[in-house]
Amino acid sequence: MVSFKILAGGYDVFVATYLFNSDNLSLTLLGKSPTGANPSWITRSPSNSSLLYAVNENSPLGALQSFTITPDAMLSGPLATVQSEGGSPAFAVALSTGSVAVMNYDSGDGRIIPTVAHGTQFVNASAPLITFPPPVGGVSHPHMAYEHEDEILVPDLGGDTIWRLKQNPVTKTYFIQGSLPQPLGSGPRHIAIYNDRLFTVHELASTLSVQTIPPQPNGTSTTFATVSIVPSGPAPGALWAGAEVLIPQPTLQFPTPYIYVSNRNTGVQTPTGDSIAIFEHVNQGRPDEGLVLVNQVFTGLDQIRGMEFGNEAQGGDEFLMAGGVAGTAGVIVLRRTEGGRNLEIVARNLDIPTRTSFVWL
Numbered sequence: 001m002v003s004f005k006i007l008a009g010g011y012d013v014f015v016a017t018y019l020f021n022s023d024n025l026s027l028t029l030l031g032k033s034p035t036g037a038n039p040s041w042i043t044r045s046p047s048n049s050s051l052l053y054a055v056n057e058n059s060p061l062g063a064l065q066s067f068t069i070t071p072d073a074m075l076s077g078p079l080a081t082v083q084s085e086g087g088s089p090a091f092a093v094a095l096s097t098g099s100v101a102v103m104n105y106d107s108g109d110g111r112i113i114p115t116v117a118h119g120t121q122f123v124n125a126s127a128p129l130i131t132f133p134p135p136v137g138g139v140s141h142p143h144m145a146y147e148h149e150d151e152i153l154v155p156d157l158g159g160d161t162i163w164r165l166k167q168n169p170v171t172k173t174y175f176i177q178g179s180l181p182q183p184l185g186s187g188p189r190h191i192a193i194y195n196d197r198l199f200t201v202h203e204l205a206s207t208l209s210v211q212t213i214p215p216q217p218n219g220t221s222t223t224f225a226t227v228s229i230v231p232s233g234p235a236p237g238a239l240w241a242g243a244e245v246l247i248p249q250p251t252l253q254f255p256t257p258y259i260y261v262s263n264r265n266t267g268v269q270t271p272t273g274d275s276i277a278i279f280e281h282v283n284q285g286r287p288d289e290g291l292v293l294v295n296q297v298f299t300g301l302d303q304i305r306g307m308e309f310g311n312e313a314q315g316g317d318e319f320l321m322a323g324g325v326a327g328t329a330g331v332i333v334l335r336r337t338e339g340g341r342n343l344e345i346v347a348r349n350l351d352i353p354t355r356t357s358f359v360w361l
Contacts, residue, residue, distance in 0.1 A: 005020075010039070053065065064122070100122070229242050240264065311360050
């Protein structure tokens with residue numbers, strides 16, 4: 001039997017543990033681990049595989065917690081809790097430096113918090129609040145933090161930009177050194193980097209773009225393509241909004257690095273649910289470099305906020321787990337087919353109506 005255990009966060013007071021059996025294609029809820037309120041985004045430490053971090057997406061003041069992942073894939077009680085010092089932290093990521101970045105969506109700021117004791121404890125005093133300049137007449141909404149080389153990139157959905165953070169070599173704190181402006185009103189939400197290209201999902205415009213990563217701090221970037229991620233022939237009353245973008249590393253089984261983007265229909269929902277759009281990046285370095293839509297796979301989910309591929313080392317990268325933030329469709333596992341050009345739903349679990357982020361163990 002080939003089985004995988006997956007942790008899933010959501011808007012509740014627990015992180016769920018699922019068991020996916022790839023032989024009989026079953027998806028079972030193993031249990032719920034108590035946490036603080038609204039652990040909507042979870043992230044695993046890159047240096048300590050038994051350590052998990054979870055936000056508490058609360059307003060007006062959120063938090064970040066650390067947990068031990070037990071041998072049975074459950075969580076210990078919180079090892080430590082630290083305030084995010086802002087409202088509705090919707091994203092956190094454990095960095096290679098041992099720090100954890102947490103971004104406050106509502107209040108337009110975030111923190112990059114050092115840790116000690118093998119990552120289990122937070123050094124609160126060493127993490128000043130980073131405030132992102134709001135747009136004229138608007139509000140900053142940082143929605144992600146992405147570590148790239150010696151920078152932290154932060155897409156600002158409200159500010160239509162991607163902030164570039166750098167660490168001060170003396171104080172070890174982070175400051176805004178520059179930005180990558182995005183189209184006005186587009187709402188950059190999540191990003192991915194592959195082969196020296198930056199791919200951005202714009203929530204408000206429902207688009208995917210590909211551009212160069214300019215030299216630090218404020219070099220000029222070239223955008224090669226911006227394409228719609230919305231399925232053709234949408235139902236009346238549908239209101240689409242982009243969410244997640246994933247680019248799995250190529251393997252022998254999946255040699256082409258397809259780009260997987262989740263659509264969220266925040267309007268009138270249909271039985272087919274929201275789709276995952278699959279794109280191919282073509283002709284890099286040529287005048288006709290661009291993005292080609294390969295497929296739209298409907299999931300039956302309502303507002304896919306988070307999705308995650310399994311671990312390549314364990315053979316789990318064939319599978320993708322996804323859940324909706326609304327409705328009652330639970331969580332699903334999809335299998336990549338046709339070399340990654342398509343997805344098929346192979347398992348579903350309805351025990352918990354909604355889930356928002358996933359970590360494969």
